[in-house]
Amino acid sequence: xxxxxxxxxxxxxxxxxxxxxxxxxxxxxxxxxxxxxxxxxxxxxxxxxxxxxxxxxxxxxxxxxxxxxxxxxxxxxxxxxxxxxxx
Numbered sequence: 528x529x530x531x532x533x534x535x536x537x538x539x540x541x542x543x544x545x546x547x548x549x550x551x552x553x554x555x556x557x558x559x560x561x562x563x564x565x566x567x568x569x570x571x572x573x574x575x576x577x578x579x580x581x582x583x584x585x586x587x588x589x590x591x592x593x594x595x596x597x598x599x600x601x602x603x604x605x606x607x608x609x610x611x612x613x614x
Contacts, residue, residue, distance in 0.1 A: 531545075
């Protein structure tokens, strides 16, 4: 199960992602990102993320490289996986 909570201030939208994020529900995250104007920074808070699959990790890495998101409280296994995708 995936849950995305949005909080906003003048500087950024914070999307707190909890539960499992996989190919079956990644469209919910993409919809939340698309709902944020490009002029507003998006912070993904992954403190409560329990599980992510390989495709989601690749997508998060791509968004971060393109500076579409800033990832906060990223689980170590996801960071390791993202670094492995550089090869």
